[in-house]
Amino acid sequence: MRRLCQVFHENLACYVGPSTKSNSNGPMFQNMGVITMDFAAKKLISPILIAGGAVMLVISLIMDFTGSGASVRGMLLVLGIVAAFAGLYLFPTQKHHRKIVYIIFLFPLLFTFAVTVIIPLVLGICYSFTDWTGIRFSNIVGLGNYLTMFSDPAFIWSILITFIFVILNMVLINFVGFLLALLCTSGLKGGGFFRASYFLPNLIGGIVLGYIWQFIFNNVIIGLTGNISWLARSKTALFAIVVVYIWQYAGYIMLIYITGLTQIPGDVLEAAKIDGATPMQTLMKVKIPMIASTFTICTFLTLTSAFKQFDVNMALTNGAGSVANFMGNYLSNGTQMLALNIYNTAISKNNYALGQAKAVFFFIILAIVSLIQVRVSNKKEVEL
């Protein structure tokens, strides 16, 4: 027993105590390479690596500022960072080793996250108040971009149809998805096959899917609709996008409802049956109330995804479609929803600042929706 305690202490010491003893690892961790590296070796290698990394960083930065075109610059920079981190990792300390590991573990993801999300977000919000051209800006225009975008009937139209599209989608996809889920859980033969085939469209990217459906609308369904494609007129084209989106998304929502439905305890359903509830009553009074939280999830899932809808919109109609008279203007972007409008403003019309202002507005709408979602879900949880 005493021996055991001693081993315990020794081992613990390499983490908590400032012991200079090298790691006396158990047999399981004997082969851990660098970890079991001799303490003296660490003491030697660590500073070399840190210093070397720093030198490489400095050289690459000097090359950067002197405008050297050498392509080794980037490699040197990356190598420098890696070397510096390796040196930090081998830093001869046992007291702070855990902290160093935490920093090394956290750094890569935080760094990529900051460069791809946080910095562009902050910059983007700032740019929306300037006359940014995608490369540089020369003037701060204040709310100019925002005023321009709200006085543009085409943009108002985009907001309008986006809202219509989102609401239609939310209602229809949930309705269809729920019915499909009921169907798949109703004890039909080959339920797995049906589940998989209903879900299948969800695997395919919006671009490819949009072109497939463009073909169907323009070449197959056209025979049923009197030789005018659904995509040719704004109103029917919008409806066509809804149809395609339901086709793509309902199977996914169905899966979530199936999960909800199968989680209802069997004895509850049995009790309802014994009490003489008809299938309809069971559905309305037992099943639906019991999966209320699933409804919340699905509602917001469809809501936000429909808001962000871009690929199908682009591939199916690319926003084209005429509107004869909207606020006294003729519009040619009859089916252009918000996300596509932002893209076209910036990329096609090369008006980056305006596109960015629209994007910020888009962000605000989505943020409000998400806040409402959090409120609703929290309330539900309290009620339960």
Place this chain on the structure above:
Amino acid sequence: MGEGRQVGKGTKIRAMVCTVIGIVIAVYVLFPFYLVVLNSFKNQASIVANPIGLGGTAFSQLRANLSAVVNNANFNFWYAFGTSAVITVISLILLAVLGAMAAWVISRNNKKKWSVVIYMIFIASMIIPFQVVMLPLISTFRDVGKFIGISMLQSIPGIVFAYCGFGGAMTVFILAGFIKGVPYDLEEAAAIDGCSPEGTFFRIILPLLKPVITTVTILNGMWIWNDYLLPSLMLGQNGKVKTLPVAVQAFVGSYVKQWDLILTAALLAILPMIIIFLIAQKQIMNGMIEGAVKG
């Protein structure tokens, strides 16, 4: 007795009716796939003449379409497929490993302020739509690329970097939720046995995360493989490096209304995903459900 049999009969009829309805819907859902496959066997004239029937299908035509599509300069199927595969696989591996590392640190320090702040920022960032960051992202990446001397735009490392940034939040969120449930005793035991913190993570925690990493990989994989907007902006629509969705878009743009070629290209583009789905059907569907319920 008689009643019991009647009920049995009733449920049987109901099951049959349900099956029939199910088949009808399945036919509707699968019909577009049928059309894509069918019309890849036809030439343009017979597609326009009869897009639904079997008339005009020929294996030689499929071969002709395939070779026209695969060798097309705008589509370049194998190259685009390879690019998409490389980008997706590297991003998924990095996201899984880096995400698990970050999630572990965050959830093992969940009493500390900095950890809570980072976690909150990750969660809050999930509501940020891509549109609001995409324009400054391009200019930031251009500047960073110029600064470090490695092109971040029009390059595979750049886009992998971007996917790690964008996928990080969701990955950490799902993984951290799981790691919270992993008993801390395990790590303490390992530490007592003399295992270092990083050793504990790679030898004890990471293997335990297998199921949830599968979920995260499926969610990220479906997104990255099918993503169009980010690669089209970062790689350029007619740039040298193209992912599959970007290639399809470029191809369709250059062959307007050439349905025989477009549908063959569509077939090639959806085939890899469908094959993977047939192999890992259950995991994919479960992963999608878990992602939705937790997200």
